[in-house]
Amino acid sequence: MTFKTAFITGATSGIGKATAEILADQGYKLILCGRRADRLERLKEELPTEVHTLTFDVRNQAEVDEAVATLPDHLEIDVLINNAGNAHGMAPLQSGDVADWDAMIDINVKGLLYVTRAVLPGMIDRNNGYIINIGSIAGKEVYPSGNVYCASKHAVDAINQGLRIDLNGTGIKVSAINPGLVETEFSMVRFKGDEDRSRKVYAGMDALQARDIAEIIAFMLSRPAHVNLADILVLPQAQASSTIVSRK
Ligand code: NDP
Numbered sequence: 001m002t003f004k005t006a007f008i009t010g011a012t013s014g015i016g017k018a019t020a021e022i023l024a025d026q027g028y029k030l031i032l033c034g035r036r037a038d039r040l041e042r043l044k045e046e047l048p049t050e051v052h053t054l055t056f057d058v059r060n061q062a063e064v065d066e067a068v069a070t071l072p073d074h075l076e077i078d079v080l081i082n083n084a085g086n087a088h089g090m091a092p093l094q095s096g097d098v099a100d101w102d103a104m105i106d107i108n109v110k111g112l113l114y115v116t117r118a119v120l121p122g123m124i125d126r127n128n129g130y131i132i133n134i135g136s137i138a139g140k141e142v143y144p145s146g147n148v149y150c151a152s153k154h155a156v157d158a159i160n161q162g163l164r165i166d167l168n169g170t171g172i173k174v175s176a177i178n179p180g181l182v183e184t185e186f187s188m189v190r191f192k193g194d195e196d197r198s199r200k201v202y203a204g205m206d207a208l209q210a211r212d213i214a215e216i217i218a219f220m221l222s223r224p225a226h227v228n229l230a231d232i233l234v235l236p237q238a239q240a241s242s243t244i245v246s247r248k
Pocket residue numbers: 009010011012013014015016033034035036056057058059083084085086087107134135136137178179180181182183184185186187189210
């Protein structure tokens with residue numbers, strides 16, 4: 001199975017950006033998405049492949065549909081990496097911020113659904129495609145004050161399984177990769193720019209890097225048509241669970 005064109009949401013930083021870099025080196029044409037247009041334009045200049053950028057907020061279904069509809073005909077999406085997402089805040093439910101909850105559910109769950117719904121018809125017509133959903137260890141476990149973020153990633157886990165059932169019998173693969181601690185802009189977003197708090201998340205241990213996840217995604221895509229790495233949990237060696245992390 002050879003894929004040619006990958007659509008990556010959340011390509012402006014972290015895991016999405018690293019995946020764009022690896023797939024560009026492998027000759028994929030790329031459709032890169034995010035809200036920060038300047039970063040997307042920079043990637044378009046830097047990456048050694050054809051790059052089409054789409055600036056939209058995954059929360060806005062009309063924007064998602066319009067962006068996908070504007071794609072040139074020669075860019076037939078055969079890989080969708082549903083990566084856009086973040087945690088917003090970390091607090092016990094009883095003191096949680098409702099705006100943070102809305103952001104996580106709207107981006108991590110509804111946004112992933114909107115993008116998938118917009119991209120799938122073309123894949124189904126061509127009977128060919130691969131959807132990789134970026135879940136999390138937070139979709140497999142719940143940890144203190146993780147409540148709504150964990151719920152959003154448990155939803156991704158359920159959507160991943162449900163989509164694989166719904167697409168069974170088509171030529172489309174559906175997989176999830178569920179990382180533990182990856183050192184990206186994730187914690188800066190979660191802790192609203194608090195650098196000290198963000199740094200402590202990865203302090204005293206070798207966290208995963210975005211490139212580690214991107215390499216696994218590239219490996220998943222390189223498997224033959226009959227092989228689907230359906231659900232992968234990947235942790236730093238120092239992490240045993242969401243709450244058990246050994247630090248030097
Ligand atoms: P980053 O903060 O580095 O990247 C998040 C990406 O998502 C950015 O490109 C951002 O682009 C995009 N994004 C966020 N909100 C929106 C939105 N409303 N509309 C469109 N794009 C959006 O974090 P990571 O790379 O770590 O996160 C990527 C995925 O990996 C997420 O789904 C996250 O939950 C998951 N994950 C992360 C882990 C970690 O420890 N870092 C571990 C497990 C899973 P822009 O701001 O330009 O819109």
